Every structure is written in structure tokens, then in C-alpha cells.
Amino acid sequence: MKSIFKRSFFAVCLMLVGGLLHSQNGAILITGKVLDYQSQSPIEFATIMVGNSQDNTVLTGTTTLEDGTFSITADTDSIYLEISFIGYVAQRITDFQVQSNKVDLGTVYLSENSQTLEEVVVLAEKSQTEFKLDRRVFNVGQDLSSNGASALELLNHVPSVNVSIEGQISLRGSSGVQILINGKPSVLANDEGSALGTITADMIDRIEVITNPSAKYDAEGTAGIINIVLKKEEKKGINGSISVNTGIPDNHSIGLSLNRRTEKFNLFSQIGVGYRELPQNNNTINQDLLTGTTILSTGTDYRNETFYNFILGTDYHINSLNVLTLSGNFAYEIEEQPSLTNFRQLAGDDLLVSEWYRQENTEATNPKWQYELQYKKDFEDDKDHTFLFSALGNFFGKDQSSAFENATITGSEAPSNQQTATAFSETKYTFQADYTKPFSEKVTLEVGSQYVITDVANDYAVSNLVNNEWVEDPGLTNVFEFDQKVLGVYSTGAYEGERWGVKAGLRMEMTDLSTVLTNTAEKNQQNYTNLFPSLHTSFKVTDRFSLQAGYSKRIFRPRLWDLNPFFNIRNNFSIRTGNPSLNPEFTDAYEINSIYIFEKVSLNLGVYQRYTTDVVEQVSTFENNVNTLRPINIGTNRATGIELNGKYSPNKWLSLNGDFNYNYFNRQGVFEDKTFDFSADQWSSKLTTKIKFPAAIDFEVTGQYNSKYQTVQQAVSDNFFIDLGVRKKIMNGKTILNLSVRDVFASRNRESEILQNDFYIYNFGQRGRFITLGLSYGFGKGEAMEYSGGRRR
Template sequence: MMKKILVQMFIVSSLMLYCPVAMAQQGRLTIKGTVVEESTGQPIPYATVMVGDNETKKPLEGTTTLDNGRFSLETNASDFYIEVSFLGFKTKTFGPPPTPGNTIDLGEVMLSEDAEQLQEVVVQGEVSRTEFKLDKRVFNVGKDLSTTGASALDVLNNVPSVNVNIEGRISLRGSQGVQILINGKPSIIASEEGNALGTITADMIDKVEVMTNPSAKYDAEGTSGIINIVLKKEERKGLNGSISVNTGAPDSHSVGVSLNRRTENFNLFTQLGIGLRELPNDIETRNVDLENNTTILSYGTEYRNETYYNMVLGTDYHINDNNVLTLSGNFAMEMEDQPSNTTFAALDSNDAITSEWVRTEVTDAKNPKFQYELQYKKDFENHEDHTLLFSGLGNFFGKDQSSEFLNSTISGDDNDSRQQTRTDFKEAIFTFKLDYTNPISEEWTLETGAQYVMNDVSNDYEVNNFTNGSFVNDPGLTNVFEFDQKVLGLYGTGSYEGKKWGIKGGLRLEQTDQNTFLVTTNAANDQNYSNFFPSLHTSYKISDKISFQAGYSKRIYRPRMWDLNPFFNIRNNYSVRQGNPELQPEFTDSYEITSIYILGAVSLNFGVYHRYTTDVIERITTFENNVSTFKPENIGTNKATGIEFNAKYSPAKWLTLNGDFNYNKFQRDGVFETTVFDFGNDQWSSKLMTKIKLPADFDLEMTGNYQSSYQTVQSAVSDNLFMDLGLRKNIMKGKAVLNLSVRDLFASRVDESQIAQASYEVYNRRQRGTFVALGFSYGFGKGEAMQYSGQRRR
């Protein structure tokens, strides 16, 4: 549909260019009518109506039909013909009546489908393909995805090396912490705190750029890489919109509306959503004290239920052809409820139960979220890629939460107790970015820019124990934690890109000022450091079917607030998570060589990579009185060398196979306190996606995933094999879509780990089970069907 619109816009633009600049206004006549489909009688929007000169056959006037198929245009020509056309339909031509008068009413102009044209459209650009640029791998979205009604998240799941889990969390080569950009910059739509990517449809996406080894132009934060979603530069004048309704089990229901109104200078857009969802987690934990031969076993179901509201409002103001100003904002509110029950049992050396009790949690929370964005873009007239871009993004998240925990004895020792916790959390992040790109020639390009990120966090956490008939504050678990971080980045890159060969080099400087402060204990930890992040990339194109790429970059992972916050989480008071305010950042040197082969219906990608990381952050478990405490620590270095293989094969028009394979062997070296953590191990993952076009315009998609077991400095993580299934049907000529999706079809996806030490053992198991969702989406005006699933959990 988008291709048809772009073609019609091109035709109309050409008509306007050929039309005379000034025409006499006297003697003008009006031509009007309605264009409809011959087979259904439905109106055809955006059809082209042209008035041409009978002698020269050159266009004189032109317009396109409205949403209802109607058109009206004026001309002062006397010897002319009228031509009505639309891509995929046979063209109709009319001559002027013998006595035209002041108005020519063509009435209903019925166009019939042109089978030859339709066949050409389907063949052209049908399959999504991958190609190399200097520092990125570009996934061009073809007709196989753009006509399915899929969301941006579905598109990303089709990109080699990229995976999207059930919550919409995106990983690259199996690692999270991926930066998501829209048109090369941070955006409300790409925020980690929302699922607004679900409201972008595949037909709106031009390409997806994957940078596993980003250049110095991009933020050095994050070791996994960057994914940049490039939207099409189309203009849909008039009112466009979509509405989406979703339901699922466990309970997950939502309604989303997207509206867009475009005029000559303004583009107004909004997204509204409301919904509720339920996310149960079956958990099991076993803490074994090998010295005293005692065990604490806990199992149950943790719930997190939410009712949420979401609103996005924004506008693009086209000051002129070369200057655009964008202002947008997002507000969301989540109302949380966590009715969870966990059963605890104390076991002796013979695994006999000595006491048993139930821990009940009642949690209520309100989570307001605000985001706003200001962007200014200037396009210089001498070159389409000569641009100046400024953007400012503000992000606020709050949590006002209260919890009460009640322990009730079932048998054995008296374990009755009550605890209350209160959390007042506030986080504000401001990102300012300035980028300047100057293609000084067809081959040479210079880029420079700056970025400033401010992160301000306050977490007021309080624990009270019920003692002697009243709640008494626990000072050991109560404190106010403040986190403040400012990062200033400056960069410059230069690149040469010829027809066959190219090279790009750059350098980025980032200065970090990080401060943490525990108010109650007056404990402060300040870190201030500056680092250079060089990058170098080159590519060589042997032919249109074979290309190679090599690159190097230096990356950083700065500890997040939750890595640093030392407060205990007492949801399970025998399995405690704790932060470390003295944590240092990780640094990674990343090298890779990749290749791409296009062999008819098969596209292959093969790569070799090596990553060297210092001050690796690992979660270390300490054990005392059957309580396991997890705390992040910097432990030594990690050297990982791996291979990556991606293949896409379409043996028939109705069948597409897409496979990913990633293997790496790593060597961990480090010492924590008196323990040496030196070991080598490997891990691998694979994904096979099968897409089948069924009769009656049904699409079936099956995705199998396997993640191997692997080892950390203390634990062994079990492997995972699971399958997702999706069924989609386009109805109402593609304006509406029905979707059925099943995540973890066989309920086989289980997170399981085992820690085996000389004096203790800790076993953890967590499972979410099967999720089933059914959705309906309808696009009206010039809108397309979309998917909406609300805000992602935090």
C-alpha cells in the first residue's frame, strides 16, 4: 500500500512540475467525479486524475482522490483529455464533451484490476534482504513483511541476530542492553520504558540498521550494540488512524488508538491506550546449608497485575522545505497489584519437614511516567544527506509503592510475622544530542556532534517489622539512596565510500561524573573519569552478491541505579538481592569480521568476533543462616571468541525459512577476596523461523529457539528450548488484520540455575508458562492496521 501511495505522489509531483507556473483564471472549467473499484464499488483514495494536452500529450493539471474517492480540479484548456489511474488498476481516459460548459461531472469512474500490473508489484522488492554499509548491517524491509500488518517488534524478530521476548525486551546476539534509536536518535517511541514500538507497523519502516560494533558517532554505552529503525519519508496528508483491540490469557486486554492529521505545514499525531494485564511467575528456590545439613525450600506463584493508561501527543512543524521542528510528549500511568503467595518449608538432613509456613504479599503501587521530546532538523540544499539535527529528550519515572508481608505458620516452629515496606522512587533522565553530517563529496563524509545525558535518581525505602503490637522501623534495611550521573560526549568521524571499498574512522570522548549518597548513613561514593572510544570500520564489495566487513570499537557499560543501590529486597527474605555502590564500569574492546552472500533465493551471513572485557560485573552469592544474598561485583576479565551464522531461504513463494546460530567460547580470569575464578566455557544459541503462506490469505509463523547451558563464576545455568507460534490474516483488503500469537507453546521455557559451593548450594527456578493473545486491528483514512500492547513492565 505504501509503495502505491509513493508512486501516486511521485506522479502527482511530476504533474505539478510540468504544469505552467501561472495560468489565466478566466474560462476555467471544473472537472469532478468519484473513483471506485469496479468489482466492489469501494472508493479508491489517492487515485491520480490528470488533464493532458491532446496534441503534445503533456500533463496540464493533476490531483489525487480523497479518502471517499472524490476529486475536483480546474482547467482552462480547450483541447484536452482526462486520464484516471491507480497502480494495479487499468487506466481510463475521457475526452471533453462537445459542449463542456463550466462543469464536467464524470460521475462514478469504475476502475478494474490489472492482473499484469499487480504481478509486477508483487515481484518487485518482495523479499526483505540484508546488505552491508561501512559500520552497520542494513535489513531492508521488503513486501514479505510490509504487507502483513506486523508491528516493529515483529520486524525486529525477523532481523538476523535480533530477538524480542514476550515482554517486548530486545536482545542482540543473545545479549540485552541494546540501544534502540528511531531515525538515528533517542526517541519516545524507542524508550525502554514503553512498548510504543508496537504501534509502528512494518509498512512504515524503510530499513533496520544493526550495529554490533558501533562507530564513534554513537553513544559508547552498552556492550550489545545499537539498532536504528529508519522510517519511510512518506507524507500522508489528511486524517489517518488505526484502532487495535487485544485480548489474551493469562488476562491481557488492551485498546489502542493512533491518529494522525497532516496538512501542508503541520503533522499532528496522537496515540491513546488503555489496558490491563496479569503476569504470573511460578518460582522455586532451594537453599541448602551443607555444614549444618539444613534446607529452606520455597515455592509458589508471584503475580504482577497492572491497569495502565498511555497517551502520546505531538506535532511536526515544517517551517519550510529544509527545516522541521518536532515537539511530542508521552504520559502513562500504571496501577500495580501483586497478590503473591509463597510456601516455605524447613527441612532436616533427611529432607523431612520440620516447619512450614506461607508468606503472603499484598502490594499496591502507582507508577507515573512522563516523556517529552523536542527536535529540530535542518536539511542543506546542496545535498540530501547534508543535515544538522538537534534533539532533547526528557524522561521521568516514579513509583509510590507500599507492601505488606504476612507469614502464617502451617506446622512446626512458630514463624508468624508481619513486615511492611514503603518505596518512594523518582528518576529523571535528560538527553541532549547535536549531530552534523556533511558529505563533502560523493565519496567523502564528515560527521561531528555532541551528547549530554543527565540522570538524577532518588529512592526512599523503608522496612518496618511488627513487634509487640506495633510496627517498628528496621534501621538496617531503611535508607534514602541518591544517584546522580552526568555524561558528556564529543565525537568526530570521517569516511570514504567508493563503489567497491570503503573505510570509516572515528574518535569519541566521554566524561562521566557519577555520585551516590546514602542519606541516613551519610555514605558517599563519587567517581569522575574520562575515556576515549576509538572506532575503525572497513567494507569491500566483491559483487552485488558477496560483501565483506571488518570493524573495531571500544564500548562501556556503566552500572545502573539498581546495580548500585545497596537496599535489600525482602519479597523472599531467604533469597535477597542487593546492589553495590562501589561498582566500577565495564570496558569492552570489540573486533569482528563479517560477510554476506546472496545466492538466488538464499542469503547468508557469516561472521567471526572477539570481545575482551575488563572489570566484568558478575553477581556473587554469599550464604549465611540459609539466606542467600546476591550482590554484583567487579571480577577480572573475560575473553570471548565466537562465530555467527544467519541464513534466509525461500524455496517457494509460500515458504520462507530464517535461521540464526551463534557460538562463543570464553575464558574468565579473576579473583574475588581469596577465591580464584579462572575457568573456560562455551555457550551457543540458535533460532529457526518458518513462515508459511496459507490459502485464504493466512500467514503462519513458527519460531523455535534454543539457548545452551553455560557457566558463570559461581552458577551453572540450564539450557532452554521453546517455541512461539503466530497466525495472521489480512481482511478487508489489508485495512484490517486478525492476529493469534502463542508464546512458549509447550510451556518449556524455564529459567533455571544451580550454585554448588563447598559449604552451600542454591537452586533457582522461574517459569512464566504459555501466553496466548488474539488481536484485531483496523486502519482508517490512510492509516494502516497496527499492533498495540501498552507499556512494557518496569
């Protein structure tokens, strides 16, 4: 494996050097900016075509960036330019001056074509992955296999990101990822509550992966930040899309996206209703190596959900410089979790001692809501001179009851029946202010602050059936209260020249955390203040080759579920619990990236290192054949890795997107007088092939491989799985028919082993294959979109 890695690394380096040696002498650099004539706003993805003025042949082309700017080179000055965008009158430019091999077109204005707008549906196809100074942007619209997917499943198609079948999100092989919605923390991004499932593929515009965030961002998340940006169409008039999905296992949903834009108001809304079943097969072995006794369990868990999701918001353009936005999101889930698990107890000579089954019936309701008030002010002196204030409120609740019935099949009597009751509520308020001031075209200053208040209460009770009466178990019953306040202030300064740029920042965060177990009066109080510096720089070697480097310091604060000592007794021989005394992790992250773009190939090669202290690891303790999994702070971890992302488009009908990540890590730590020092590695690769067939049919297949890896106790097996999607456009693109198959061969399993001196534990989990068929229709000036239902934990 290491020899393959070395050969691949040197091959890529030779390609990069080749790009540097490619001659650019005599090339003419053409720059400019494209704006909407009426609104004066930038037009993103406008087409810039360069043609030969002598024979009218097309020489090259590009598209504008988010701010409307573009840059393109030509090998001759006998050219003309044509600038166009669907719905606008095209501009043809033939008169310009070449000075020092440069042409500055300044600002080009495009006017709307009223006749075209009534007839054309805009179906702009963005590049799937874009590279920017401090992030990578994954555009959702091109991902065919996302049809029928939740946000969690969609994340698994994003470079550098992996989502396990349990729903754990990792970035470059490391957990501790901060999930943001529209750049802000949200209860919808609460991974333990699985609320990401109420965000569906059609609602998402793009996903931003920020592996080394600047000081402007919340310092939470040692592995980095994943920002999910939701769609909010602003085309004038009424625009929308309606979609219907059905699938196997049961996955049925209806979605509606609607937007209306006037001169002063932009009203946007999304509605989703659906039902979904999520089965999972499980197999565990708990073996006491001292006594030889073994507990075997095999069963299937179901998570059946009826869900409702509603988003409503409006932008009020007070004038050309001031915008007020009010938005809200409400989601409601009704859960049923039936499961049946068979248990067998074996003696040391593998003789059957007893056999029984445990049947679960769980019902829960989960209300979630979020609201935000945002005010943005632009200043007349510069379009980038802005002030932004937002107030965000979130609530997530769970009212759950579970009944566990144990019945003897043979041998000794089964454990007693149990029941649990959970009343959970989480309220979070976020207040944020950001001010950006450009002092020149090259120098910019940013300052801001953020205050986050989190208040959680979890009332959890377990009762056992004793002599036909329910008796509450005091050892597993308590009220857990979690209160955390984080105040952050930051400042960044940036210089950006024609070829070289640098951005430095410093963030200070003050954390006040307290937890209380009400029944036992156990308290945990933590107060700490930390500084989080960041530094980013970039250098444009040529128009086709750039270098970037960055450093940042990050923190991972233990979440409620990490601290709450009571969690799950679904399988009462495999229990998960929290640790109220858990300390935060701190990570220093360094990385260097090179970006190479040449005609049909684009490559991004990065080298990174992360050094983390007080690493949080899940550690198993074993007693009476019961495995209790608990998070513990154990030592340090130093991970060094390399990452390669590439895209190759040999022609108009075929494109290949690849992603490779390898890291070698060194763990050092001691727990209960036992040393956990070891070194290991892990790697993952992903390849997506897109083919455009005749008759407006698109096909996509994604294969992903995750290598085996080691934790302080576990050895986790490798896995390989394939997703595919087919899309057919009809009615000139107003209607889209989608078919997606996720985990085609049902090979996406999680298998792990723990072998200690006194016990052995084996775990196996499998979700299986999911097939979804969807139909969507776009009306007005909207696009047909793929709507999906449900969520995946």
C-alpha cells in the same frame, strides 16, 4: 557440538566461494533514483521490474532503498524497465543507452495517482531482516507472532537478541546492551523499570541491531546498541488504525493510531489502554552444606497491570530546508502484585522442622513521561548536508507499598510480618547536536556532541512487626541518591567508493558520577575521561557478495539498580541488592562479516571477538540460609564467536529465516582470594517459517533454542520454545485478524544451580503460555496494524 560447528562453518565457506566464482560476465548494471515529483523526497520500496522487450516476459526485479536509489543487473540489452509504486503513476522506460555494460537512468520522478489513492490501502511488505554497513534492520510488520506482544517480547524474535523470562536483554549472549528509542536514550528503555512494556508491537516500525557502533553513537553498552524506531506515518490526509486485543491469561487492550498530514504540518498520535496479567511460577532451594539445613520455597507471583499510553507530536515544515518537531509521550501504570509462597525448613536428616507461607500484597503507580524538541536543517548544496539539534526530557516515578504476611502452618513460629514503602523518581535530560557535511559524493564528515544529565532519588523503607507494632529496620532503610553527568564529543570521517568504503571516528566522554546514602552519609564519587575509537570498512566483491569489518571500544556504566544497595525482599531468603562501589566495564569489540545474496538465498556470516575488563557478575553470598545476590567487578572476559543469519525463499508462499550464534569465552578473575578462572561456551539458534495460504491467510512459526551456559558461580540450563501466529486479511486488507500463541508448550523456563563448598542454590522460573486474539482496522491511507497490550518483565 564442536564437530557440527566446524562442518557447518566449512559448508558456508564453500557456498560463499561458490558465489565468488559465479560468472557475471556480460551482465548489464542498471542504476537510478526514484523521487516523488511534488515533494522531491525519495520513494522507498518502489518496484523496479525488468522485462524482455521482445516477448514482454519478466526477467528480474528489485525495490528502491531508503534514499530512493536502486541497482539491478540484466543479462541482455533487449529490455525495458517499469517503475511503479502503489498510489503513483507507473513509468515505463524503453529508451536508454548502454555504455561499458552500464545504464545510468539518473533521477526518475513518479507522480501521485489521485484516483488510485482513494481506493488503495498501501500494504508494503518489507523484507524481515535487512543488512546495512554497520547494522541489521528488523522490520516489525512481517512478524505475525508479535500480535499481543510488548517490545520486550518482540525483541526475542530479532536475530542475535535474547530476552530472558525476567526481562534481561542480551546481544550475542552478552548483557550490557544500550537500548535507544528513535536513536536516543529514553526512560521508556529503562529495563529495570520495565517501561519497554508500554511500547507495543503496533507502535514499532523497525528494530536496529548495531553490534559494533561508530563513534557517532553514545559509547554506552559493551554488547552493542538496540535502536527501537517508532512509527510516524506521513501520508498526506488523515490516516490511522484502530485495534482491539484479548487474550489468556488476561490481556485486553484497545489502541488507536492517527496521523494527519498537510503541506506544513504532520500531526501524529497513538493511544493505548489495556489490562494484563503476568503470572510466574517459582521454585527455589537454599541448602547449607555445612549444617545440612535446607529452605524450600514454592509459589506463584502475579504482576497485574492497568496501563495507559499516549503519544502526541507534530512536525512543522517551516520551509523545504527546515523542520521543527515537538513530541511527547505519557504512560501511566497501576500495578497489583499478589503472590503466595510456601516455605519449608528441613533439618540435616531431611526432617521437617517448620512450614509457613508468605503472602504479598503490593500496589504501585508508575507515571512516565517524555518530551522532545528537535530542529533539523537541510542545506541546498547536498541532500546529506544536515544539522540536527534535539533536547529530550524523561521522567519515571514509582510510588509503591508492599505488605508481607507470614503465617505458621506447622513447627516453629514463622518470621515476623514486614512491610515496605518506596518513593522513586528518575529524571534525565539529553541535549544533542549533530552536523553532517559531504565534501563530495565519496567523502563525508560528521561532528557532534551530547550531554546527558541523570538525577535519581530512591526512598526505601522496611518495617518489621514487633509486639504488634511496626518498627523500622535501620539496616534496610535509607535514601539513595544517584547523580550522573556525561559529556561526549565525536567526529567521524567516511569515504565510500563504488566498491570500497571506510569510516573512522573518535569519541571522547567525560563522566561525573556521585551516589549518596543519606542516612549513613556513605558516598561514592567517580570522575573519568575516556576515548572511544571506531573503524568500519566494507568491500563489494561482486554485486552479490560483500565483506565488512569493524572495531569499536565500548563502556558499560553501572546503572542505578546496580549501585543501589537496597532492592527486593519479596522472598526474604533470596535477596537482590546493589553495590555502590561498582566500576564500569570496558570492551574492545572486533568483527568481520560477509554478506551473500543470490536469487532465493541470502546469508550473513560473521566472526567476532569481545575483550571486556572489570566484568560485572552477579555473585551470591550465603548466611543463615539466606542467598544475597550482589553485582561485583570480577576480572576479564574474552569471547570469540561466529554468527550466521540466513533467509531462503524457494517460492512466493514459503520463506525460512534462520539465526545461529556460537561463542567460546575465557573468564579470568579473583574475588575474596578465590579464583574464578574457567572457559566455557554457549550457543543459540532460531528458525522462523512463514507460509502464505490461499484466502489471504498467513502462518508463521518460530522455534528457538538456547544452550546451557556457565557464569562465575551459576550453571544455567538450556531451554527450547516455540511461538506461532496466524493472520487473515479481509476487506482488501483494511481489516486484519490475528491470532498468536507465545511459548506454545510452556517450555520457556529459566533453571539455574549454584554449587559452592558451603552452600547449594537452585532456582526455577516459568511464565507459561500466552494466547492473544486481535482485530485491527485501517482507515484513510493507513494500514491495519496489530496493537498489543502490556509489558513483560
